Amino acid sequence: MAAEAALFNTAENIMKSLGSLALQEIGLLWGFKDELIKLGNTVSTIQAVLSDAEEQQATNHAVKDWLGKLKDAVLEADDLLDDFSTQLLRRKVMTPVRIFFSKSNQFVYGLQVGHKIKEVRARLDEIAADRKKFGFTEHPIGILFEHGKREDTHSFIPKEEVIGREDDKKAIIEMLLKSDTEVDVSIIPFVGIGGLGKTTLVQYVYNDEVVQKYFDLRLWACVSDPFNVKTIVAKLIESATKKRPESLEMDPLQTKFRETIGGKRYLLVLDDVWNEDSNKWSALKNLLVGGLRGSKVLITTRSKKVALLTGTILPCFLGGLSQIDSWNLFKKIAFKDGKEPNNPELVKIGKEIVQKCAQVPLAIRSIGSFLYFKNSEDWLYFRNNELYNITQNVNDIFPILKLSYDHLPLHLKQCLAFCRLFPKNYEIEVQLLIQLWIAQGFIHSSASSRRLEDVGREYFMDLFWMSFFQQVEGNEYGDIETCKMNDLIHDLTQSIAGNNCTISDPLLRAHEMSMLFPTTASHMPINDTLISSFTCLRALNLSRSDIQEVPNSVGNLKRLRFLDLSWNEDIKILPNSITKLLNLQTLRLDFCSGLKELPRDTRNLISLRHLALYECRSLTHMPHGLGNLTALQTLTLYSLGKKKSFFTKQKGGLGDLDRLDELSGQLHIKGLEHLRCSPVEALAANLKRKQHLRILKLEWDPCIEAGYDCDKAIADDEQLLDNLQPCVNLKQLIIVGYGGTGLSSWVSFSTNLVSIFIYSCARCQYIPPLNQLPHLKNLSLFDLSLLTYISIDDDNHVSSYPLETLKLEKLPMLKGWRMSEDIKLEHGQHSDLPLFPRLSSLHIIDCPMISKLPVQNTRVRPSSETSLSWGYVQEETTILPYVADYQI
CATH class of the missing domain: 1.20.930 (Transcription Elongation Factor S-II; Chain A)
Structure with a gap:
């Protein structure tokens, strides 16, 4: 258990x-x-x-x-x-x-x-x-709970694979594209037992290029239980507009929804519907009129009764995979390189196991992932002594999934069981999940040099490769950022987990709020009375709870290791009592846009590993002494205050970053204009030693120029940037408001850079050569009023750049990529233009002087979202004055 x-x-x-x-x-x-x-x-x-x-x-x-x-x-x-x-x-x-x-x-x-x-x-x-x-039997320690091991772990994110469903996909698309003259909106129920891959198949259809072009609008909402019309409508509006509705009251919601679908042929997916109450369904159905004829609503459900209640046509039933497709899927999961082994006995055992999985993809994936790490003797034992001892009917794969869970090592069992705290279909942030695991004491490392976060990432990847997580989304660097759990896996965790902790509000996605309390807790506003009732809490999540003030009594939660106050825009200050939480490991304050300062004694939070301050734009300064927090790995924002006589006593300087060599992920240093009189202080940050940093954002306020001598400000900013040289492992560099005439030469030698973004640098006239950056995929330049050429290199040979995305905006003096091209042309010489063989997206706007931008051997066309009246391609040169948005 x-x-x-x-x-x-x-x-x-x-x-x-x-x-x-x-x-x-x-x-x-x-x-x-x-x-x-x-x-x-x-x-x-x-x-x-x-x-x-x-x-x-x-x-x-x-x-x-x-x-x-x-x-x-x-x-x-x-x-x-x-x-x-x-x-x-x-x-x-x-x-x-x-x-x-x-x-x-x-x-x-x-x-x-x-x-x-x-x-x-x-x-x-x-x-x-x-x-x-x-009469317990005492087992030798170390043998009793042997941890499972993988051959290796990967950051690669595989695309969701759909095997054996091509015919189903074609049939669904035909129904969606079919004209219906009898009703304005056709409702198509899609029925199947859990684990068949209904959601995956519908996503496959939903994202099909033909379907995208046919419908003016696509909307998606996961319904699950309970069936709440307001919640569903809010999700649909967010799906269509990419913004959360400001009000969750029914009247403004229905008005906004009708405006959203009005006059459009739309495709709407209601995933995982359980409601069998005809009145509730009618309330939602009445809102679905208003689109153009030909609009379709696709419903997925496990219930035939739901299908008959909701559909305007007869339900479509999804069956299991064919025997051939079942075997192909199993081979891909269970055997190395997805190839059938030469051992005929192993193949025979494998096919018998597949037969027991009842042609259900989730069961096949789950068992196949488990057997991948076993030898032939283990396969034989599993078939003879475990698989054949379970009772299972064709519509119930739960026993199979339970077998897969039973074979997890204990450290993974507890991590998986913890995930029951998230509501069904909730998009789980992987980094947050790992921090919660650590707060609960689930993660430990046998080597003191290994970060618990790295071990936790391995735990997650193990569970992911064994199909306990799905629908993963990753970043451009190949790291998984979010995931979901299949409903059946969620049911499994609920059935095997203890009752020590649950989320009190099941509508987490709707209200974006949760409190990790014992089951006796009820959902209520945070106050002193509530705090005093739960002094044993290890994790408290008050994200999006609309609280305006954190009670001083929060300091009484002595066992607290995780506190999330994100997305509470009205919080302006935090009580200093928070600094009494000496066991606190994670403090998340992302998008607390009203937060002006941190508690003055934050340096006392000696166990703190993660201080998340993303988009805390009102934060005026950092408290002095953060250098004491040597365990700190996450510090997304470091805001420098205006320097006064008490600067070193009450406000932190860059010297506080000196000992924080474990910092990883993103670091945003804001307020650098305050160091123009003492740029040498930037050396104290020792960014070159921060080997785990991946994203660095350096920001000056370009509006603050009063009181600064122009020439001195330029020299100071250039020295500041020189002194802020990061480690070579950096992946992304963002520079905003910089006042120097050119970027530091270290940019050219940051060979692992994938993305460079330079914004609002009014005096910047040149950028160091970029042809030495072999991994550079994205370059974005915005509002550089004096930039005439992107690169100043004078190479005589043709340079090839690995860029995939190039965005140029508000560059009034920009003429071309590099000066050497124009010099050659003026002397009648042939210009060897650089190449961009991987360029897939080109965005140029408000660049009136540009005359040459090479996109050799490519064809440029307007993107589907932009209407262009002209723009053309020559053999070696593209002339695109005032062009808005182009894709290769």
Whole structure:
């Protein structure tokens, strides 16, 4: 069971903490090393019997009760050691002047901690003694819970593959394109059991090029349960407009929806419908009129009754895959390189297993992924002793999925079970999920040099490759950013998970809000009373909760490791009591656009690993002392305040970044205009040492020029940019408002750059050569009023650039790619124009001087979203004055 997996993992974390050399040395120094040893012996004893306890709890209520008591005691021990480890970390980062424990109180502190450890150990000893009543068998530690291993992990995101559904796709498209003279809107129900791939197939149709061209508008909403008309309409409006409706009241919603579909032939998908209430369906159906004749509504459901209730035509039933397609899918998943092996006995076993999967794609994928890592003896054992022992009918693949889950290692079981907290069809942010896993203590690393986040990413990829996650979306660098769970997998996690934690509001997607509370919690505004009821929380998610003020009592949540306050635009300040949360690992404040400052004692959050401040545009400065947070990996925004006499005391400078060498992902440094008088301070940031940074945004406020000597401002900005040279691992560089005449030469040597964006740099006249950047795919230049040529290199040979997207906008002086072309032409020489063999998108607007931009051996056409009256291509030169948007 997932609960016992979590219990074992917590116990294992305790053993690792107790085994740390620093903890043992401090325990000896302060007089409680013996208590630590005794606690370790007790936890080790408990670990050894958890396997038998897990097996017996299903039929023995006394064992189940024993495990519940044990879990509470183990969590208490884990929290106690976390607190102690946090204090050790604080002691480590304090300066010699501020010794964490003075000699006068070290002895007192040692007595207090020793007493607490003794109390926890006594409680665990009492619970552990009861194990003898149940006759548990003690298993050797380390063999009991062997972690599964993959041969390797990948960042590659495979496209959703649809095998054996081409005929189904053609049939659905024919129905969608068929003219219907009897009704304005045809409603087509699409029925099939869970796991057949209804959603995947409909997505396949929805994104078909012919379908996209035929319909003026496409809308998609996942319905699930409960059936709420307001929620569904809001989702459809967001799907069509890409914006959330401002109001969730029914009257403005229905008005906006009718405006959206009015006069258009639309395709509307209602995915995963369960509602069998005709009144609720009629309320929604009445809103679907108003589009042009030929509009279609496609409904997916597992229920025949729903299909008969909703459809204007007879339901379409999706069957299982054919035997051939089932085998082809299994081969692709279960065998190396997707090829059938030479071993005929293994092929025979595989086909028998496929037969048991009832031609259901999800079951085939799930079992095939599991068997990929097994040898032929394991296949034989699985077929004879597990697969044939399950009872299953043709419309129920749940037992098959349960088998796949049962074979997960315990560390993956608990991570998967945790995902039941998200509502069905919720788009899960992978980074957030990993941070929550860490907050719950699910992730641990055998090597101290390995980041828990990297281990968590491997856990996620393992579950993804075993088909427990689907519908993944990635970024341009190949990393998965979001995913979803299949409904059946979600049902599986609900059935096997314990009841220690659920999300109180099932309409998370509609309200964009969740609170990770015990099941006794009810959905209510955050206040002191509510906070006082849940002091044991490890994670609290108040994203999009429309709160205006965070209560001071939040500082009482001493066990809190994860706090999400994102998308609460009315929050202007945070209570300083938050800085008492010494175990806090993640603080998410993304899109808190009204937030003006962080708590002054933020430096006390010594365990903080992630401080997310994306789009906190009102943040005026950073608090002094963030350099103490040496575990920090995420710091999306660093805002520099105006320098005054108290600058170093109350406001943080770039020197606070010096020790933060674990920073990763994105870093946005804002307010660089305040350093024009002291550009040398930028060296203190030591960005070259930040080996994990991937995106760097450097921003000056171009409107702040008063009081600056122009020549000095240019020189200072150029020195600032020189001193902010990042590590060579950087993938994306964004520069905004820079006041120098040219970019630093280090840009040319950042050989891993994939994207460069330069905006609103009024004095910038040149950009360093870009032909040394072999991975550069995207270049965007906007509002550079003095730029005449993009590149100043004078190479005599033809350069080839790997660019895929080129955007040029508001460049009034731009003449061409590089100056050497014009020089040659003026002297009657042939101009060897650079090549862009991979260019797929070209956007040029408000560039009146441009006369030459090479796109050799390509054909330029207007994009489907832009109406152009002219623009043409010559053999080597494209002349595109005032051209809006072009795609290759």
